[in-house]
Amino acid sequence: MEELKLNCLIVDDEEMALNLLESYVQKTPFLELKGKCHNAIEALQQVKSQESIDLILLDIQMPDLNGIEFSKTLDKNTRVIFTTAFDKYALDGFKVDALDFLLKPFNYSEFLTAVNKAYEWFDLKRGKHPYSASPGHSETKKFLFVKSEYRQLKIDLADVLYFEGLKDYIKIKLGSSTKPVLTLQSLKALENILSPEKFMRIHRSYIISLDKIEEIERSHVIIDGKRIKVSEQYKADFQNYLSKNSILPDS
Numbered sequence: 001m002e003e004l005k006l007n008c009l010i011v012d013d014e015e016m017a018l019n020l021l022e023s024y025v026q027k028t029p030f031l032e033l034k035g036k037c038h039n040a041i042e043a044l045q046q047v048k049s050q051e052s053i054d055l056i057l058l059d060i061q062m063p064d065l066n067g068i069e070f071s072k073t074l075d076k077n078t079r080v081i082f083t084t085a086f087d088k089y090a091l092d093g094f095k096v097d098a099l100d101f102l103l104k105p106f107n108y109s110e111f112l113t114a115v116n117k118a119y120e121w122f123d124l125k126r127g128k129h130p131y132s133a134s135p136g137h138s139e140t141k142k143f144l145f146v147k148s149e150y151r152q153l154k155i156d157l158a159d160v161l162y163f164e165g166l167k168d169y170i171k172i173k174l175g176s177s178t179k180p181v182l183t184l185q186s187l188k189a190l191e192n193i194l195s196p197e198k199f200m201r202i203h204r205s206y207i208i209s210l211d212k213i214e215e216i217e218r219s220h221v222i223i224d225g226k227r228i229k230v231s232e233q234y235k236a237d238f239q240n241y242l243s244k245n246s247i248l249p250d251s
């Protein structure tokens with residue numbers, strides 16, 4: 001399969017910030033710079049004139065049309081990473097399903113961590129991700145890095161009991177700790193990168209580790225003593241999982 005390249009647009013009303021972004025994009029092999037814009041109005045015209053823009057590195061505080069409002073006009077297949085000097089916009093950024101939020105000033109390492117999320121998202125979308133590989137391919141993601149209190153924490157997926165959505169946050173409950181990890185992210189974005197063989201969404205607010213189920217009681221699963229309801233929307237998928245992993249009594 002052809003190597004994945006992401007068509008990229010950078011938007012910032014400060015020339016120095018724009019030049020720094022351009023230098024970061026140019027040294028990243030899987031990014032192809034398709035344009036640089038000084039405001040969201042210019043970016044809107046660029047998006048309409050280009051055949052395909054995959055990723056926009058987008059400042060928030062700009063004249064006429066801010067980055068948050070501009071992002072709401074984009075096609076769902078164009079993903080956004082916000083870049084801003086103001087952390088007060090973080091919640092707004094994740095509400096519009098941004099892939100990540102870079103707080104200025106940021107270095108190339110932080111930039112690369114953010115754009116790698118975009119690469120993973122598009123890789124998964126086109127079917128090259130290991131979770132959608134051919135039968136018999138058993139490679140699975142073993143860990144994730146998540147942002148929590150301005151740190152990048154490495155989460156061992158084998159230690160995860162469940163993920164719980166709390167409005168703008170996800171609570172990650174681990175078997176090895178009584179204190180959960182909180183991170184700004186959506187369950188939908190998380191669901192896209194977790195192995196369906198290991199994790200399943202069973203409720204609007206919960207993704208569970210299938211290996212950690214202790215009991216199933218009517219419409220609830222019990223994990224580490226916690227009862228989690230299987231909602232109607234996800235019941236068919238869960239029943240299908242059960243039927244494949246149950247010993248049925250002889251008729």
